[in-house]
Amino acid sequence: MPAGAAGSTTQLGIDFAYLVTGVCFIMGLRYMNTPKTARLGNTISIVGMVIALAATGIVLDWPAGWWIVLIGLGAGAGVGIYAARAVKMTAMPQMVAIFNGCGGGAAAMVASAELLKLHPATTAVPVDLAITSVLTAIIGSISFTGSIIAYLKLQEVMTGRPITYPGQQVVNGLLAVVAIGGLVLVTLNVDTVPAFFAALAASLVLGVLFVLPIGGADMPVVISLLNSFTGLAAALTGFALGNNVLIISGALVGASGTLLTLMMGKAMNRSVANVLFGAFGAVKKVEGGPAGSSGSGVVRESSVDDVATMLAYARQVIIVPGYGMAVAQAQHSVRELADQLEKKGVEVKYAIHPVAGRMPGHMNVLLAEANVPYPALFDMDDINPEFPRTDVALVIGANDVTNPDARSSPASPIYGMPILDVDKATQVVVLKRSMKPGFAGIDNPLYELPNTSMLFGDAKSSIDKLVSGVKAL
């Protein structure tokens, strides 16, 4: 513990407050286990944060630094609250990414300060501080720049497609070697300051280059991985500062991010390494023809009236939303369509693939925003047996998660990924902007099946037309 200059009783009180904060965070996450108590959980978590900040306030040098708190915290709170309120629900993933990056950047800076405070050019740095602070700087920096690239990709400031170039892995490998080399040199107290800055710079560049080759549809995995990175960086900052609340909180976040990352990898039947290094979707399959199983090449286009009739006279309709629904911001229209159908006695369910959208659970949040009752949302395993009993599967802007090749064609790059069995429904209606292949650049034989019809156009306007079509019947 830091030598209690201000008196050990004060330090004891502060450490106790930090313990309370840790408990608040754990309880807050625990209450996230049902939608009913989740908001209470968030409140408890906020209370914990306030307690930790208030306790920290006791030991700060207010006369010297009050203006730093005023400007830094004031501006951070102002911008953060404004941005978080102003952002559209569909843009949430990039908002979370950017806040995550800020946390990572802050952790890297705190660790740097802690290390440089010792005047490492002239003084020997203790081994434990060297390891924890340089590691924090490395991981925090990767999270900082990586999150910024993820943000730019999701915001579509830059292309969501993987960006690849020859020797990419080699360059990344070299940067990693520089970063680790810097860590070793600082630990050995050799050229500490230049070594530290070399590691820092290499990590900042690595963060950029490591996210560049990862495509937009794999962003859920990247964001949750970067989240766990920032968590880990926060925990390591705690080691460097000798601060338990940072260690506990960082560990919780690191564990959570890692678990979510692995869960999503599993949902795609791909290893996390494949997601990160596979540049999935960049490699255009040249094999062409033989991949498609039925390969009739004939796509049946349908009209709004036909689809409206089909839906209105169905017994059960399953709606399969994907990223296209988010892009078109069609969630409210989808809810309205479901309401109209339910008025006609049609049973409407929603099938949610674990990696639909750009964040884990992305579709759930959007549909919740449109007031879709959450018991109507079904996970993949629960809804798949329902498809053979379903009259119409309505696919809204989802592509790869419905591709039957994943089940049947070993040649397909997504072979083995669990999918929603929409093709087993009596009729499949696919709402799609155009015939362009999905993110993965893979043809979807679903569109050529005899029981599939396509409705081209913007998802929102198509659904709005369907709503009036169904109403008119």
Place this chain on the structure above:
Amino acid sequence: MNAFHLLSELTVFVLAVFVGLEVISKVPATLHTPLMSATNAIHGIVLVGALLVAVVATPTLGPVLSVVVVFLASLNVFGGYVVTGRMLSMFKPRPTAPPAPADGGKK
């Protein structure tokens, strides 16, 4: 610094990881986005570290970077909690009557 101290910190860390895994694995898929946002806000706790290194007599980072580090961490905390709150407010139980004021803007 001594090894015993590092080990006791490591103990706290490892136990917290297990608690985290245990708690997180109970969260349903529906809440995974708010969960990620909630944990995102929680690592904003690095603001404590930011304040500890920035608000001292002679901050190592100098005045400008000290403001920046507090700013970044505050952005993480406040933005994170507000976004989480907004996401969770969508999971509110529905108002008593389904065609409530929510879509009252019909023409």
